[in-house]
Ligand code: SF4
């Protein structure tokens with residue numbers, strides 16, 4: 001059947017700001033938002049959007065569908081009988097049509113040192129038990145789609161806020177038995193734009209396509225941050 | 241390279257002041273935050289009551305009369321409802337912050353604790369209600 005969808009368009013070379021346009025697409029029960037966007041691109045080759053894997057793995061097809069952040073490839077037209085308005089991910093600057101500048105998100109991610117920090121010498125493998133893995137596994141499922149940043153009003157209000165995915169990733173590495181970098185990451189969590197900026201709105205966890213539950217991770221991070229600040233208050237100066 | 245030279249002109253939509261009206265999820269969040277307002281009224285009543293207690297029987301009676309007024313009663317009923325709603329949201333969030341046991345068990349445990357403490361207080365305070 002034919003379905004009408006509304007899409008935000010923005011051409012930086014011509015337009016003052018984004019505007020909405022209406023398109024007709026063919027849809028059946030299996031038509032995803034991404035499929036629909038590709039149909040629109042066939043009608044108008046100047047239409048731009050990001051995608052790659054088509055299977056909720058690469059995290060590049062995030063858009064707002066009726067004001068809610070979604071992966072285009074994992075969202076189906078059949079669930080929107082009253083119609084869809086597709087706009088670029090909120091809280092990011094729009095480069096063109098549905099493409100946003102993810103640079104601020106990537107900066108927040110790298111700021112929390114998302115890699116194993118370990119001073120052990122030699123080439124022995126790091127042994128880890130299933131129990132140790134289970135501690136952080138959920139937080140390691142992030143695909144860096146950025147949906148949680150579009151769901152977060154605190155990030156919208158204050159783009160300096162490290163944000164859900166970055167703080168969840170910090171927590172993920174802090175919980176990893178192979179990692180020794182916690183002391184290096186804590187200042188970032190304790191800082192003004194760290195975990196304490198979060199007020200547990202919780203919509204990030206609601207929209208996360210991988211059930212990472214970044215809101216839980218951030219608030220577990222608050223417990224760690226409180227411990228860290230209490231411990232450092234009792235340490236003689238210069239001991240850190 | 242400046243954005244003028246590469247054709248870039250990123251458009252950042254202004255952040256809406258009424259963001260919290262846009263989705264049901266945000267409205268519920270704001271409701272949760274707003275439960276503190278009736279609670280402030282109740283705390284005011286409580287402080288007034290403690291003050292009256294120190295001022296002798298006449299003032300204490302004045303406070304009892306104040307508390308018995310319909311509008312005060314209704315406001316405090318609202319406070320109770322708001323606090324129960326806040327408790328519900330809090331009890332559901334808590335197991336995610338401190339996953340000590342299966343979430344359902346923790347939620348049930350927190351409600352059980354609330355009921356036990358409430359009954360204990362009522363008994364302790366001489367069986368009012
Ligand atoms: S935490 Fe979830 S919503 Fe946020 S970037 Fe990772 S996968 Fe996407």
Ligand code: FES
Pocket residue numbers: 051052053054055056057058059060061062071072073074
């Ligand atoms: S295209 Fe890769 S996540 Fe949707």
